[in-house]
Amino acid sequence: MHLKSYVTAALYGLPALTSAAPSAASYSQPATPSPSTSGSDDHFREYTIKAENITAKVIPYGARLTSLLVPDRDGHDQDVVVGYDDPKYYLHDSETNRTFFGATVGRYANRIKNGTFSIDGHESHIPENENGGLDTLHGGFIGYDMRNWTVTAHSDSSVTFTLLDQGFQNFPGDVISHATFSVSTEKSAENPKGLPQLTTKLVSLALTEKTPIMLANHIYWNLNAFQNDNMLKDTTMQLPLSQRFIAADSIEIPTGDILDVDTAYEGALDFTQPKLIGKDIEKTTDLCGGGCTGYDTCWLIDRPAAYAAPNSVVPSVRLASDKTGISLDVATNQAALQVYTCNGQNGTIATKESQAKRNKATNGDSGATHVNKYGCVVIETEDWIDGINNPQWGRDDYQIFGPDDGPVVNFATYQFGTF
Numbered sequence: 001m002h003l004k005s006y007v008t009a010a011l012y013g014l015p016a017l018t019s020a021a022p023s024a025a026s027y028s029q030p031a032t033p034s035p036s037t038s039g040s041d042d043h044f045r046e047y048t049i050k051a052e053n054i055t056a057k058v059i060p061y062g063a064r065l066t067s068l069l070v071p072d073r074d075g076h077d078q079d080v081v082v083g084y085d086d087p088k089y090y091l092h093d094s095e096t097n098r099t100f101f102g103a104t105v106g107r108y109a110n111r112i113k114n115g116t117f118s119i120d121g122h123e124s125h126i127p128e129n130e131n132g133g134l135d136t137l138h139g140g141f142i143g144y145d146m147r148n149w150t151v152t153a154h155s156d157s158s159v160t161f162t163l164l165d166q167g168f169q170n171f172p173g174d175v176i177s178h179a180t181f182s183v184s185t186e187k188s189a190e191n192p193k194g195l196p197q198l199t200t201k202l203v204s205l206a207l208t209e210k211t212p213i214m215l216a217n218h219i220y221w222n223l224n225a226f227q228n229d230n231m232l233k234d235t236t237m238q239l240p241l242s243q244r245f246i247a248a249d250s251i252e253i254p255t256g257d258i259l260d261v262d263t264a265y266e267g268a269l270d271f272t273q274p275k276l277i278g279k280d281i282e283k284t285t286d287l288c289g290g291g292c293t294g295y296d297t298c299w300l301i302d303r304p305a306a307y308a309a310p311n312s313v314v315p316s317v318r319l320a321s322d323k324t325g326i327s328l329d330v331a332t333n334q335a336a337l338q339v340y341t342c343n344g345q346n347g348t349i350a351t352k353e354s355q356a357k358r359n360k361a362t363n364g365d366s367g368a369t370h371v372n373k374y375g376c377v378v379i380e381t382e383d384w385i386d387g388i389n390n391p392q393w394g395r396d397d398y399q400i401f402g403p404d405d406g407p408v409v410n411f412a413t414y415q416f417g418t419f
Ligand SMILES: *[C@@H]1O[C@H](CO)[C@@H](O)[C@H](O)[C@H]1NC(C)=O
Pocket: 030, 031, 032, 033, 039, 040, 041, 043, 061, 091, 142, 146, 147, 148
């Protein structure tokens, strides 16, 4: 259904990029921006894309969504993603907290145990940037979230960023990726009411060697638009097809076990029906790492027969805030979801001034001044995390690709409604 012009899209922009890419040799230190392509201001240039009742802003630095306006139940626009008003602040963020706000993460999202994996007997070692060297998170010290992507297509409602990764961070071989963000309110079979919709497409090709590829969008959502301090009591989540999740150890590395949501943690991970995010959160101690309470978990998407084709786009997440009346429905072609409830936020990062102004104008109250613990939720549509180190799961066909393989596609739609 949605997989129409992926091959053409994946090839677009390839010749123009080969001269502009940093070399493999520079992986251990920050690459200098290529003087021939663009000045540093361009890396933070905001591209605004619009359709009726939906306006998004994206920047090349990290192929990143920085703002997304949709109407609340009173018809007032609200920014439902977390980030910064000043695009240059994302560079500072990378150098300090590295939150990955709104970014595209890659070449391999989530954690790689010991920074190590083997393909056909050849071991690769990616710099471990987390837990004192025990694992690699989101592609290493310089992930795709810190790369300056090139704008290769742009219309009023769509932007495509492209990145040629030539063995960066020691991953094997070259990979070209396109990250497209588009917005629309057009009626279609998948969007019969013509709701405001964001579509994200991450399309990658392995060019020279077999390599793991697992890009993901890393958007932090807050459907109460920071009108509450956190999301525990106003926001419900439903993961209608997620009856199983990947168990992880005290540093959030998969143990290899797959657990059932109805038995583990007294049912705290059972979101098959809509449930307030805060309802069972207290039962999750140790779920998001040793001593940590909250969700930071890879739920599997158990596809019913109607969606048996592995690349069909299946409804996977519903979020809804009683405070603003905004709902979000996410559908994806991916087989799993990492959901993180901002357990690590602690109120040190300020919320956007622009959102505070909007809240003040409509409610007389600026709302939360800082991003608090449980004040947001990240949804990463992706494959089973660290599948490359768990061959017993049989995920290699979905995670390891070589020059003989077709495009790797992570497709998702985000539809906004009100209630
Ligand atoms: C991206 O561009 C910024 C600004 O020019 C620069 O500071 C940063 O080092 C670049 N990132 C990489 C990975 O080259």
